[in-house]
Structure formats: C-alpha cells, structure tokens
Amino acid sequence: DAGITQSPRHKVTETGTPVTLRCHQTENHRYMYWYRQDPGHGLRLIHYSYGVKDTDKGEVSDGYSVSRSKTEDFLLTLESATSSQTSVYFCATRRDGNTEAFFGQGTRLTVV
Amino acid sequence: GQNIDQPTEMTATEGAIVQINCTYQTSGFNGLFWYQQHAGEAPTFLSYNVLDGLEEKGRFSSFLSRSKGYSYLLLKELQMKDSASYLCAVREGGNTPLVFGKGTRLSVIA
Numbered sequence: 001d002a003g004i005t006q007s008p009r010h011k012v013t014e015t016g017t018p019v020t021l022r023c024h025q026t027e028n029h030r031y032m033y034w035y036r037q038d039p040g041h042g043l044r045l046i047h048y049s050y051g052v053k054d055t056d057k058g059e060v061s062d063g064y065s066v067s068r069s070k071t072e073d074f075l076l077t078l079e080s081a082t083s084s085q086t087s088v089y090f091c092a093t094r095r096d097g098n099t100e101a102f103f104g105q106g107t108r109l110t111v112v
Numbered sequence: 113g114q115n116i117d118q119p120t121e122m123t124a125t126e127g128a129i130v131q132i133n134c135t136y137q138t139s140g141f142n143g144l145f146w147y148q149q150h151a152g153e154a155p156t157f158l159s160y161n162v163l164d165g166l167e168e169k170g171r172f173s174s175f176l177s178r179s180k181g182y183s184y185l186l187l188k189e190l191q192m193k194d195s196a197s198y199l200c201a202v203r204e205g206g207n208t209p210l211v212f213g214k215g216t217r218l219s220v221i222a
Binding site for chain 1 (some may be wrong): 142143145153154155156157160162170199201205206207209210211212213214
C-alpha cells in the first residue's frame with residue numbers, strides 16, 4: 001500500500017474559520033485526490049491533481065481549494081468553513097496507468 | 113451524467129455465499145473497481161475488471177458485463193470479518209478519477 005498520511009486525523013472548527021487538511025504520500029504517485037464521505041452519499045470527489053501544480057475540480061468543489069506544490073503533498077483548504085462541510089475527508093493517490101487508488105486513513109472534520 | 117447503483121444493505125449468514133450487484137451508466141468506461149471499507153476505516157482495494165468475465169481472488173470474485181453495464185462481487189465462505197461496506201467504482205476515461213456508488217453495507221450474522 002502507498003504510504004499516505006493525512007493530518008490532522010480529527011478536527012473541530014468554528015463556522016467561518018479557514019481550515020487546511022494535508023495529505024502526504026511517500027510513493028511518488030502522480031495522481032492525488034480529495035474525496036468526502038457522507039451518509040447516504042458515498043464518496044464524492046472534491047478536487048484532484050494530475051501532477052505538480054496541475055489540479056482540477058470534482059463533483060463537489062464549491063467552497064474548497066487545493067494546492068500541490070510538490071509531488072508528495074496535496075493540501076485541501078476550506079476558505080470559510082460551513083456546517084455543511086462537516087464530513088470525513090479521504091485523500092487517495094494513484095500511480096500512472098489504469099490502476100487502483102490507495103486511500104489515506106481519513107480526517108474527520110466537524111464544523112460547529 | 114454518471115449513475116452507479118448498488119443495494120444499500122444486505123445481510124448474509126456466516127459460511128454462506130453473497131453476491132453484491134452494481135449497475136452503472138457512465139459516459140465512458142475504462143474499468144470497474146471494488147473496494148471494502150470497514151466502519152471507521154479507509155477503503156481498501158479488492159478487485160478490478162476492465163474486460164468481460166470473472167476475476168477470482170481467493171474467496172472474492174468479481175464479474176463484469178460491459179454490454180449490460182453490470183458487475184457483481186461474489187464473497188464465498190463468509191466470515192464475520194467480512195461485515196463491511198463494499199464500494200463499486202467506475203473509471204470513465206484513461207486517467208479520470210474513480211466515480212463511486214453509495215456502497216453496500218453487508219452484515220454477516222452467525
């Protein structure tokens with residue numbers, strides 16, 4: 001499995017504050033993804049990256065931004081957190097080719 | 113648009129066989145993936161099909177029919193530890209992200 005570390009693992013924040021989640025991988029995988037998982041919705045793609053400084057929006061990108069300044073790190077930022085962004089956030093990575101994605105352990109974010 | 117459907121919940125008995133179905137309607141197709149996710153944990157990869165037919169991996173098998181937009185995951189000799197959610201995901205294009213169904217929660221009972 002890819003070495004994928006998400007930080008923090010748990011966070012409680014107040015509405016309106018900025019929040020940054022970090023995904024760090026040690027496998028030199030080209031592709032990185034941020035998904036959120038909510039009851040009744042399954043995993044939904046927020047943003048993804050296909051290389052350093054190359055990112056694109058997913059299905060539920062409103063209210064989120066991302067940055068990838070080096071291969072190993074993919075940051076997800078909530079500019080002004082809202083209660084609807086309370087969720088479990090998963091980072092995933094994938095090497096080149098039609099291959100499977102590997103998931104980090106997730107970050108449980110609560111916006112109060 | 114994309115539509116990936118799976119049953120929400122299933123229950124099966126320890127030692128039995130269970131089949132979890134997945135149907136999909138996507139704009140393209142470049143592979144179907146099955147993941148297992150235990151409660152509170154990350155999804156882990158189980159199997160991958162890109163051509164029609166059956167792929168077997170130990171107690172788990174996965175089948176694909178591209179013409180029918182249909183796949184199933186077959187779990188044999190069920191064990192209590194198989195209680196988990198099973199996620200079906202499709203890749204539409206060469207390097208596009210996986211699109212997931214909502215998952216099937218399987219409960220294995222004694």
